[in-house]
Amino acid sequence: MSIFYLVAFLAIIFALMTIFTKNPVHSVLYLVVTFFTLTIHYILLNAQFLAVVNFIVYMGAIMVLFLFVLMLLNLNEESEPMKSNLVKIMGAVAGMCLIATFLGAFKVITPDNEMVVGNAEIGLVKNLGKVLFNEFLLPFEISSILLLTAMIGAVLLAKKDPKKV
């Protein structure tokens, strides 16, 4: 349990650092460390597959792309475009809405609701695969179609119109 508190503390610290650092590259690096602490959380939950996928996909691929874009744009404090106040206010309102949703959700869960203790081995690859392809086959396939659609959309947006070139 003490490991959980240590890792949770580190996760929150690094998440805050992500927000408060001025340099965008530092920000991305702190986010990488935050993802690493989340990976440790998954390992503590005995969800090995989820842990290693989180490690590969978020730390290894998505954050590398983030860093890639930042390096290409070469953003720093001087060249950072100032956001107008309206955008800031809208951001604050949206954040408050999210907090309200979370608070509402947590209020429903009262401590006397019995905790559901599932199978402790559910996080291993074999069991997870069986659950995904038997019980949750439809949601799994639908979400993969969603990802495919997003990918095709991105390619279509990035592709130049041959008539205009």
Added chain:
Amino acid sequence: MEGAFILEKLILVVIVFTVSLVIAMYSTLAERKIAGFMQDRYGPNRAGFGGILQPLCDGGKFFFKEEIIPAGAHRSLFILGPTLAIITACISSAVIPWGQTLDINGRQITLQVADINVGVLYIFGVVALGVYGIMLGGWASNNKFSLLGAIRAASQSISYEIGMGLSIIALLMVTQTLSMGEIVAQQSGFVNWNIWVQPLGFLIFMTCAFAECNRVPFDLPECETELVGGYHTEYSSMKLGLYMFSEYINMFVSSALMAALYFGGYNFPFMNDLGLSQNWITILGVIAFFIKIFGFIFFFMWIRWTLPRFRYDQLMNLGWKMLIPLAIANIVLTGVITIVKDTYFS
């Protein structure tokens, strides 16, 4: 966990570390010797017998050279770059099974540091992390050539990781497990090697491994003719040494990975017919594994001194338009063959 277990693993970790560092060190000499052989000259032969002390001299020289951090560089990230590169190179060997079990006074010792049940994915994760060392180093140097090298490294590694992952999926469909220990144990003897069922997958995997190691013909991140020195243009002294060292360790680990995944790892032909005790089989197995690894390292070097470098658009075309569709076709083919075999020939 009892003390003896921790001690046993600790000794194993130290041995694996030492061996991979020594092999990386002598790979530099082997590379120059092989280059000499291919170009019909001697190669380094002054320090010690046949140049055997050359890597030590090179290492000593790296330590005593002046340490320069450019004025415009980002100091902490500039130091973090090579550190990350060497750390990620060293930790990826943790899940490779080096041999079977040794029986010492009734105590079974498995020659593998950690047999986690997502071993293959662990290696992927660490390899994916390895690119941060190059990216951070290149960016922190505050030099346009370094930055271009870093950006190339990032896009190259992400592109080829996809092909590599897809080629591994076909292999996993055959082996039915993600644990490195089990994958190697399944390939006992000679006819059970995965190369016989996954030849196309192996070719794709090997090409991607070359690209992930930044070796010729895919060494675009450090392409001298275009980028001076690429991502390590501004590096000097042992920091440059660490970058080079991590490249050689990566080469060693990917050779070990190819040998373990496709060429049977520590298994060798007729191992079950010799009638030797388990300890002897294990020792011979380790020797067989290292012979395979050295074979692959030689292959890496052979390619380096034979093929010219790709152009960057050719590299991207090969990765996205050739290897990824091929790997997907390989997955479909493997699936069809598995189903046909299960329904008609079981």
